[in-house]
Amino acid sequence: MSKQKAREVFSKKILERAKKDSSIFVVCSDSMGSAMIEDFAKELPEQFVEMGIAEQNAVTVASGLASLGKKVFVIGPASFYSTRAAEQIKVDVAYSNNNVKIMGISGGISYGNLGATHHSVQDIAFMRAVTNLDVLIPADGNQMGALVDLLLENENPTYVRIGRGEVDDIYDKSEVFKIGGSKVLRKGNDIAIFTCGQLVSRALALSDLLEVRGYSASVVDIYSVKPIDQGTIIDIAKKCGAALTIEEHSVFGGLGGAIAEILVQEYPIPMYIAGIPDEEIPNGTDLEVFDVIGLNQNELLEKALILIEKRL
Amino acid sequence: MIRKLDHELEKSLIIKSANVRLETVKRIHKVGAGHTGGDMSAADILIALYTYMNVNPENINSKTRDYFILSKGHSAEIYYEVLAEFGFFEKKRLDSLGKLGSEFGGHPTKNIPGVEANTGSLGHGLGIGVGIALGLKRDKMKNQVFVLTGDGELAEGSNWEAAMAANKFELDNLTLIIDRNYLQISGKSENVMPLEPLDKKMESFGFKVLKINGHDYREIFEALNSSFDGKPKAIIAETIKGYGIRDGEGIASWHHMVPNKEQVIQMEIDMKRIVEEINNV
Numbered sequence: 001m002s003k004q005k006a007r008e009v010f011s012k013k014i015l016e017r018a019k020k021d022s023s024i025f026v027v028c029s030d031s032m033g034s035a036m037i038e039d040f041a042k043e044l045p046e047q048f049v050e051m052g053i054a055e056q057n058a059v060t061v062a063s064g065l066a067s068l069g070k071k072v073f074v075i076g077p078a079s080f081y082s083t084r085a086a087e088q089i090k091v092d093v094a095y096s097n098n099n100v101k102i103m104g105i106s107g108g109i110s111y112g113n114l115g116a117t118h119h120s121v122q123d124i125a126f127m128r129a130v131t132n133l134d135v136l137i138p139a140d141g142n143q144m145g146a147l148v149d150l151l152l153e154n155e156n157p158t159y160v161r162i163g164r165g166e167v168d169d170i171y172d173k174s175e176v177f178k179i180g181g182s183k184v185l186r187k188g189n190d191i192a193i194f195t196c197g198q199l200v201s202r203a204l205a206l207s208d209l210l211e212v213r214g215y216s217a218s219v220v221d222i223y224s225v226k227p228i229d230q231g232t233i234i235d236i237a238k239k240c241g242a243a244l245t246i247e248e249h250s251v252f253g254g255l256g257g258a259i260a261e262i263l264v265q266e267y268p269i270p271m272y273i274a275g276i277p278d279e280e281i282p283n284g285t286d287l288e289v290f291d292v293i294g295l296n297q298n299e300l301l302e303k304a305l306i307l308i309e310k311r312l
Numbered sequence: 313m314i315r316k317l318d319h320e321l322e323k324s325l326i327i328k329s330a331n332v333r334l335e336t337v338k339r340i341h342k343v344g345a346g347h348t349g350g351d352m353s354a355a356d357i358l359i360a361l362y363t364y365m366n367v368n369p370e371n372i373n374s375k376t377r378d379y380f381i382l383s384k385g386h387s388a389e390i391y392y393e394v395l396a397e398f399g400f401f402e403k404k405r406l407d408s409l410g411k412l413g414s415e416f417g418g419h420p421t422k423n424i425p426g427v428e429a430n431t432g433s434l435g436h437g438l439g440i441g442v443g444i445a446l447g448l449k450r451d452k453m454k455n456q457v458f459v460l461t462g463d464g465e466l467a468e469g470s471n472w473e474a475a476m477a478a479n480k481f482e483l484d485n486l487t488l489i490i491d492r493n494y495l496q497i498s499g500k501s502e503n504v505m506p507l508e509p510l511d512k513k514m515e516s517f518g519f520k521v522l523k524i525n526g527h528d529y530r531e532i533f534e535a536l537n538s539s540f541d542g543k544p545k546a547i548i549a550e551t552i553k554g555y556g557i558r559d560g561e562g563i564a565s566w567h568h569m570v571p572n573k574e575q576v577i578q579m580e581i582d583m584k585r586i587v588e589e590i591n592n593v
């Protein structure tokens with residue numbers, strides 16, 4: 001299995017597309033290095049805008065550019081864009097219906113021991129409550145690459161959250177996605193596991209552990225958190241009778257919240273939301289921290305087995 | 313688009329201003345809500361701009377039009393009245409103002425013909441203007457971009473981020489006009505959060521600064537016509553909040569005070585006199 005950094009895939013792909021389309025702009029906020037966008041800046045300086053450490057203004061200026069018909073990608077840390085520039089995303093991008101894609105890199109707790117200032121674990125809760133804003137969370141490099149094409153095909157204001165490190169490929173390069181879609185990666189009957197982003201691989205590993213114990217899990221990658229694939233979610237919930245969500249986001253208002261909103265109104269079943277707990281989290285790498293905040297295989301397995309007991 | 317102001321045009325704009333301000337105040341009185349004070353201080357700037365700019369009902373989708381962003385979105389009532397006056401839509405449509413489902417809300421949106429940006433939250437307009445001006449420059453276009461902010465609004469840090477960027481990208485196609493009425497909702501701007509020396513602040517951020525009387529069309533046109541290679545322009549337009557409303561001029565609480573019947577009648581008399589005096593000159 002090969003590994004890729006989603007942000008690197010994005011930067012290569014956007015450069016390739018922008019060479020053929022001069023209306024594609026990339027805006028960054030002293031984030032050229034972390035966004036791995038140096039080649040773009042060097043090769044297409046007329047389509048690149050460096051705004052300095054000023055995320056709010058980066059988003060507003062991007063909206064001005066977009067109002068001229070440009071396809072603008074703002075790229076920088078998810079933590080700063082999703083909180084400091086939240087109003088600009090709400091007003092200048094979403095409410096004003098400008099074709100701006102916010103590429104929040106190093107999302108979740110990717111920044112590890114840089115601490116809570118650099119973590120974005122509230123971003124999905126806010127973004128999915130913003131009217132006229134799509135929210136996408138790719139799980140691997142190949143999905144990121146495919147999403148770039150989708151992002152260029154539609155003019156919807158969008159927030160995309162991507163991670164920092166290398167992640168195992170889940171998908172082939174040829175896999176097809178759509179805004180509002182999901183991917184059923186495993187089809188089972190005993191528990192539905194809804195997940196997204198970097199933790200899709202942990203959800204798949206969990207389903208392997210369940211299989212050893214004689215249970216079959218459905219694993220669904222909800223890469224499009226908004227619009228969300230309600231039909232598939234309800235179908236899988238009906239088939240399995242219990243749902244576990246696994247995400248790199250606060251347990252409040254993220255993917256778990258989105259799934260709960262659907263199921264509690266359409267098909268209530270026992271459910272557990274696994275994510276970043278509402279407490280100060282320890283310093284460490286993201287993978288180390290996952291292991292001590294309940295996102296390790298043993299604890300996830302324990303939760304899954306309890307749900308299977310209670311399933312409808 | 314008229315770039316040169318002669319005596320006849322000046323006279324007609326003064327008359328237009330008296331009529332537009334009176335119509336706006338009547339409408340606010342009828343609806344029972346509005347940002348009256350800042351509407352009145354911005355009136356002459358808006359009328360001058362829509363006379364000056366290359367934008368009209370026929371070219372609102374043209375790539376060569378000039379752009380205007382009302383950053384002080386709460387001056388919506390006067391903005392709507394001016395847009396209607398310049399033919400962007402029929403005045404009759406403004407009858408829906410204040411009613412459920414009206415396209416004319418308390419802050420402007422792009423649903424309204426001629427409006428370029430959804431504003432209302434302060435401190436966004438200059439950044440939007442910077443984005444448009446930057447994009448036009450990259451496309452080697454000659455259009456101009458105009459942004460009107462209030463003065464109290466300048467306490468928002470986002471304006472200064474945008475100002476830095478205007479300087480970095482040498483946006484000489486961008487004009488910031490500050491409606492400097494020295495007042496904001498809670499009092500004098502210099503007490504709420506001092507801005508002075510505002511001209512020096514703007515200059516130090518890389519702007520060419522012009523300080524004018526924002527109710528004098530000759531000064532407004534002169535300022536609009538001056539250009540400075542490689543530098544954005546800031547026009548500090550000194551104005552009177554509530555301009556033309558006897559009880560309201562220069563009073564902070566008129567930020568969103570609704571004029572009563574007597575005040576509207578008084579304004580009718582006063583505006584009529586302005587028109588008569590101009591016609592007798």
Ligand SMILES: [Mg+2]
Nearest residue numbers: 463464495496
């Ligand atoms: Mg003011």
